[in-house]
Amino acid sequence: MATTTPATDTELFDALRGGKSAALDELFRRYYVDLCRTAVRFVMDETTAEDIVQEVFTGLWTKRAKLPSDTQAVGPYLRRAVRNRSLNYLRDRKRIPVDDGEMPDITADAAQEPGMGMERAETQQRITRAIDRLPERCRLVFVMSKVENMSNREIAEGLDISVKTVENQMTRAYKFLREWLALLLPFIFCCLCLI
Structure with missing residues (x-):
């Protein structure tokens, strides 16, 4: 009985560009938890972080034909997308502070x-x-x-x-x-x- 090796992230990204929804599902399973942690560090709210990560994956599917073809590092690409979406969330809600704030005692x-x-x-x-x-x-x-x-x-x-x-x-x-x-x-x- 032959065992199949799991697809690499790059292969999954290529399959995603080709319209294979199973590739998106697998990328989601691999990265969801880590990407939620990344988003929480910015927005300080788990529910909002989960929404941001889901929006990133929805955007991947919607814009799959326009995804970069030379992406070798899928993890950093996804982290950057979540980080940017988190910053946009803060900016849209005017939560990026403009003053330095007081240091705690x-x-x-x-x-x-x-x-x-x-x-x-x-x-x-x-x-x-x-x-x-x-x-x-x-x-x-x-x-x-x-x-x-x-x-x-x-x-x-x-x-x-x-x-x-x-x-x-x-x-x-x-x-x-x-x-x-x-x-x-x-x-x-x-x-x-x-x-």
């Missing part, structure tokens, strides 16, 4: 974080929560840079701000995260001493 935030029993997953969750506490524009810039690996120029173009503003927002984010994490270090050290 470090000491109050850290005091709410118990330090005992901290493990790697817990540490990651705390870092994620700290990032989510950043003012909206600062958070968006940080996520686009460090999670989406976008360049400062790409971020500036996506948010319609200057590269200097991107640099300033990254400086603010790093400063806040450094201070916030520095307050957690004594808790981490204390936990390690108890082991």
